[in-house]
Amino acid sequence: MIKINSKVKEHINFITKFIERGGPNIHEYELIDSWFGKIYNEVKSGVLQVKELKCIRKFLIAVFSVETLIGFTLIKPHGYAGDYEIIDKIYQKHINPDQKFKKWDLYYNAHKASMAVRKRKEYFKNLVRILNKKNNNNSEIEILNIGSGPTRDIFEFLSEDGINNIHFECVDIDQKAISYSKNLCKAFLGKITFHHNNIFHFSTNKKYDLIWSAGLFDYLNDISFIHLVKKCLALLRKDGELVIGNISKDHKTIEICSVLDWIMYHRDKDDLIKLLSECVIQEDNMRIIGEDEKVEGCFNFLHIKPSNLSLNHNSKNNRKINDIFVK
Numbered sequence: 001m002i003k004i005n006s007k008v009k010e011h012i013n014f015i016t017k018f019i020e021r022g023g024p025n026i027h028e029y030e031l032i033d034s035w036f037g038k039i040y041n042e043v044k045s046g047v048l049q050v051k052e053l054k055c056i057r058k059f060l061i062a063v064f065s066v067e068t069l070i071g072f073t074l075i076k077p078h079g080y081a082g083d084y085e086i087i088d089k090i091y092q093k094h095i096n097p098d099q100k101f102k103k104w105d106l107y108y109n110a111h112k113a114s115m116a117v118r119k120r121k122e123y124f125k126n127l128v129r130i131l132n133k134k135n136n137n138n139s140e141i142e143i144l145n146i147g148s149g150p151t152r153d154i155f156e157f158l159s160e161d162g163i164n165n166i167h168f169e170c171v172d173i174d175q176k177a178i179s180y181s182k183n184l185c186k187a188f189l190g191k192i193t194f195h196h197n198n199i200f201h202f203s204t205n206k207k208y209d210l211i212w213s214a215g216l217f218d219y220l221n222d223i224s225f226i227h228l229v230k231k232c233l234a235l236l237r238k239d240g241e242l243v244i245g246n247i248s249k250d251h252k253t254i255e256i257c258s259v260l261d262w263i264m265y266h267r268d269k270d271d272l273i274k275l276l277s278e279c280v281i282q283e284d285n286m287r288i289i290g291e292d293e294k295v296e297g298c299f300n301f302l303h304i305k306p307s308n309l310s311l312n313h314n315s316k317n318n319r320k321i322n323d324i325f326v327k
């Protein structure tokens, strides 16, 4: 039995009206977005306490099964937010056929945040295609995918693009993610090497043409972010490129993610430029492609090519970074 006060009750009463009639229709999506926004802003301003937010989450967990996207996001059956399974459910636009839940999954899939996750998969596939096209002498292209999750992106590229000379290496800390990917990509296992490892402990003598990471740096604080950028830069071939996807500060995305307990470091372009230029890279040496350019949605893609880089080894933050222990 959940004990609720009047502030919580108001929010629960609002959402219950939609729950009782099987979820929102398309023209009501904005109302649900605003509900998430109201809760988020009330918590931020102190009108609602964190324990009251937890109470609302408990109510949602009691209503939504783990077989729904909202339920899965809140319940976190793998123990952490953004696991390979929820990401793949978003890629595949998972819909629970039960009439009680179907409209809620449709709402979740139509949300800007979910669309952006799907778009980052396309972004990756395009990057790989460009690299493949440029490969005139047909030499082997090496790609490292960090925090590779379900590898739906690699699976689709290999299924759609046929013959190529690309070898993928995937690093993921979650053994279940690796097993899932191996099964998904079983037709292509000759083209992919999997490493079950924490990227902060991963070591290799190899160098890569592309190092890609989406959905990992968003969970790293600034110090770990920079630490990993430096590690990746050292693993690139001369003309190689590091591309990092980081969720932006789009307010609708922050609001729904926060209420559903999917906590990340949202960074906009200026945050990324400031973060990197303080410790590692001057602004001229990076390119950030964000939602207002090629890719609509709420991710920024940070491109760094070490061929034209000068690392700022003497900055204060640099020393701090070398001193830390990263789990």
Ligand SMILES: C[S@@+](CC[C@H](N)C(=O)[O-])C[C@H]1O[C@@H](n2cnc3c(N)ncnc32)[C@H](O)[C@@H]1O
Binding pocket: 082, 083, 084, 087, 120, 146, 147, 148, 149, 150, 151, 152, 153, 171, 172, 173, 174, 177, 197, 198, 199, 200, 213, 214, 215, 216, 327
């Ligand atoms: C949000 S998913 C992103 C999956 C994939 N990159 C994509 O975009 O579809 C993040 C993945 O990073 C993995 N991960 C988190 N921390 C990690 C670490 N320190 N080293 C390696 N993998 C990590 C998680 O296990 C999870 O599979």
